[in-house]
Amino acid sequence: MTLKRTPLYEQHLAHQAKMVDFAGWEMPIEYQGIIAEHKQVRAAAGLFDVSHMxxxxxxxxxxxxxxxxxxxxxxxxxxxxxxxxxxxxxxxxxxxxxxxxxxxxxxxxxxxxxxxxxxxxxxxxxxxxxxxxxxxxxSDDYAILALQGPKAEAILQTLCPDDLSRLKPFRFLPESTVAGRPALISRTGYTGEQGFEIYLAPQDASHVWQELLRAGGEDIAPIGLGARDTLRFEAKLPLYGQEIGPDITPLEAGLHMFVNLDKEKFIGQDALKQQAASGPPRRLVEFEMQGRGVARSGYPVQKDGRTIGHVTSGSYAPTLEKNIGLALIETAYAQAGETIDILVRKRTIPARIGQGLFYRRRRRAKK
Amino acid sequence: MEIREDLRYTESHEWVRVDGDRAYIGITDFAQSELGDIVFIELPELDVELMANEQLGVVESVKAIADIHSPVSGRVIEVNTDLEDSPELINDDPYGAWIAVVEMSELGEIDSLLSAEQYKNFVENQ
Structure with missing residues (x-):
């Protein structure tokens, strides 16, 4: 099968990206290195091609x-x-x-x-x-850029006539412009930082990409899908196929605030109401490794030698500088302070369940 | 990508520096570059006897896990514990950051490893 390419493919090659197959798309996994890119986004700003969405x-x-x-x-x-x-x-x-x-x-x-x-x-x-x-x-109507990080707004503002400070989280401007090209701009993202997603006609994508990199100068760099994953993970944002999927309900994944059981009717409502009433059999928990080792997606979680669940995502968290993870485990054990074992290559490594282990960006002081 | 003339190599991207009957073992510049940022290393136990090609340890980058194999047979007499706290040294200086030292039981095995030239050709044809 031939891999699909986004309109920014040539830009990625120009930035010496390491390209990989991602869901049938030939996408940049990293440019200068995942950890450097991760820190770039937390400290200043990063530009992502997410046109595969x-x-x-x-x-x-x-x-x-x-x-x-x-x-x-x-x-x-x-x-x-x-x-x-x-x-x-x-x-x-x-x-x-x-x-x-x-x-x-x-x-x-x-x-x-x-x-x-x-x-x-x-x-x-x-x-x-x-x-x-x-x-x-x-899908073919849009190229999509994500501009994320504490300096995202200042950079985008230099190329956009609308006052972005008035654009609130989870709001969008349907008909704005960036570098003179028509753009939909939303204050959304998948990194745990403030930032924007920018929807463009495919033929405008390269121009806007280059203009954003030029406008941001040393404060901006292209960021690959590798850091996109570590950023979303470190901010505890769920990834489909890991924290949620066909056999994991939103309630098990702790996404209660996005489930309105009282609305008139939606597909899955009866099952979720039942699960809410009886309590989900499994819960997603945060954990920190106590021994040396990196928990990875799919590793079994054990208690007293018995498997009680699995790791959904786990990684070295570059900003927090620790090995943390998320696991879906039997509800009885889903308590902060509880110790569990992560099975890493046939050895068990202890981990402690906690709360608030993940990254939360510091809010700007109110004006 | 750097390949040093004075080292021997394997097709699984380990390097060996021979000093008498001691073999210093690490992973190549190509290997660290392919793996990306290394965040964890599992070192072998001291005094373990290994056959050539047996597993010596494990390196993990943000995105990948790779086994390290011992290019030679012998006994592990030293491990680089600095790497446990600073595995990124392998990215920074792959030929300085040796992982373990094996006291070789069969010195002749060295001759079957790749020369710098052979390894270069191997990598270019990957």
């Missing part, structure tokens, strides 16, 4: 009604130019995908979904399509 447009008079049926959160309360993070479940409460949804109006919503799930999502959405709704694959 899928985009699904739902439109028509019943667009919002369809979305409301499909997702776990109540989207009827969303304002125009608001972005909603939400999850789409099967009848049994397993997660089909998690995504952010952009509300242009009640009859126009844009879903930005995981690249690997796009076809599955489209099939599922079309199976439930309502007569006055239209579902289109809009």
């Amino acid at each position: 899928g985009a699904i447009m739902i439109s028509g008079p019943q667009a919002e009604e369809l979305l409301q049926l499909l997702v776990t959160s109540d989207v009827s309360t969303a304002h125009e130019q608001q972005v909603v993070y939400t999850l789409m479940c099967t009848e049994d409460g397993g997660v089909i995908d998690d995504f952010i949804a952009y509300k242009f109006s009640s009859d126009k919503w844009l879903l930005v979904v995981n690249a690997a799930n796009k076809d599955k999502d489209l099939n599922w959405i079309r199976q439930h399509q309502l007569p006055e709704s239209q579902v289109d694959d809009a």
Whole structure:
């Protein structure tokens, strides 16, 4: 199979990126090194190509009604130019995908979904399509850049006529410009830093990419998917296929705040209500390694020699400078202070369950 | 990518520096560059007897895990414990950051390892 390339492929090569296959796309995993890139984003700003993400447009008079049926959160309360993070479940409460949804109006919503799930999502959405709704694959209409980090706003502001300080988290400007090119700008991201995602026509992507790097000078660098993963992990943001998936419910993953069990009806509601009532059998917990070793996704978690779950994500956390992880384990053991064993290459290494182990950026002082 | 003339190499990207019957073992510049930022190393136990190609240890980068093999047979007589706290030394100076020293039981094995020239050709054809 031929790997797909984003409009920024040539830019990645120009920056000596190490390219890999990611969900069928030839993408940059790193440029100067994952740890350096990770720290760059936490300290200043980083520019990511996330054009591989899928985009699904739902439109028509019943667009919002369809979305409301499909997702776990109540989207009827969303304002125009608001972005909603939400999850789409099967009848049994397993997660089909998690995504952010952009509300242009009640009859126009844009879903930005995981690249690997796009076809599955489209099939599922079309199976439930309502007569006055239209579902289109809009992935080829957009190149997507993420500009993240404490200096992101200052850099983007030099190229954008709109006052970005007025753009709140999870809001977007549908018709702005960046470096003179039409752009949708949202204050969203997947790094735990403040920042933006910028949607462009594919033919404008290289120009805007270069202009942002020029405008940011020493404060900005291109960042690969490797650091994107360590950044999201260190900020405890869930990754589909690890913290959530077809056999993990949002409640097990601790995503209660994105599940509105009281809304009128959504697919998976009955199963999730039942699980909420009886208590989820497993919980996602934070842990820190007590012995030497790196926990990795899929490693078994044991207690007194018995397997009680598995690691969903684990890594050296570059900003925190420690080895931490997330694990999905039997609820009985999901207590802060509890010691568990991580099975690393046939050896067990102790880890302690905690809370607040992960990265939280310091908020700016109120003006 | 640096390949030093005075070292011998393996197709699994270890280097060996021979000093009498002692073999200093590390991983090559190519290996560290492919792995990316190294965040963990598992060293062998002292006094362990290894056959050539047996597992000597493990290096882990942010994204990958790689076994290190002993290019030669013998007994582990020294390990570089500095790497436990600072595994990134392997990225910074792959040919300075030796991982372990093996007292060789079969000195002739060295001759079967790759020369710098052979390793260079091997890597270029990867």
